[in-house]
Amino acid sequence: MDESSSSKPTKTNKIESVLECFIFNGRWLIAPFFVGLLFAVIVLLIKFFKQLYYMGSSVFSASNQDMLVAILTLVDTTLLAGLLMIVIFSGYESFVSKLKTNNHEDRPAWMGKVGFSGLKMKLISAIVAISAVELLKVFLNSAQYSSDQLIFKIVIHLTFVVSGVLFAHGKIIIN
Numbered sequence: 001m002d003e004s005s006s007s008k009p010t011k012t013n014k015i016e017s018v019l020e021c022f023i024f025n026g027r028w029l030i031a032p033f034f035v036g037l038l039f040a041v042i043v044l045l046i047k048f049f050k051q052l053y054y055m056g057s058s059v060f061s062a063s064n065q066d067m068l069v070a071i072l073t074l075v076d077t078t079l080l081a082g083l084l085m086i087v088i089f090s091g092y093e094s095f096v097s098k099l100k101t102n103n104h105e106d107r108p109a110w111m112g113k114v115g116f117s118g119l120k121m122k123l124i125s126a127i128v129a130i131s132a133v134e135l136l137k138v139f140l141n142s143a144q145y146s147s148d149q150l151i152f153k154i155v156i157h158l159t160f161v162v163s164g165v166l167f168a169h170g171k172i173i174i175n
Contacts, residue, residue, distance in 0.1 A: 076133045083126040090119040124164040
């Protein structure tokens with residue numbers, strides 16, 4: 001084989017190039033998932049205002065414990081919405097395309113810098129926080145649960161905590 005024939009694109013190279021382009025453009029297939037998650041944030045916003053309305057309308061009749069549970073529900077909903085936004089931003093930028101915000105002053109500092117392992121750490125941290133809020137709500141209403149249900153909920157929360165610690169420890173060792 002002489003040098004002139006090796007510089008010409010072969011049929012295999014063209015097929016490979018088309019296939020790689022097709023696969024690369026396939027990343028856009030997951031963009032609708034991020035749009036769907038954005039709609040989920042809108043649904044959470046509606047739920048948040050519904051809970052806020054009920055809390056405000058019962059401010060004079062509800063017990064302190066009921067108000068605390070209502071506030072924790074608002075916190076829980078906010079944490080979940082924040083978690084979804086982290087997934088939307090990081091996932092879109094990691095797997096689809098960079099968000100062109102023209103260095104907007106409100107652009108979160110972590111955007112564009114969080115890799116897949118960083119995203120997983122943010123996710124597990126948010127899940128542990130959400131689980132803690134849910135567990136606190138359960139303890140405030142512990143009379144409504146059996147001992148087995150309480151133990152089960154504690155075990156689930158501790159599973160999240162231990163998973164987060166192990167993941168963070170593994171990340172520290174790897175880095």
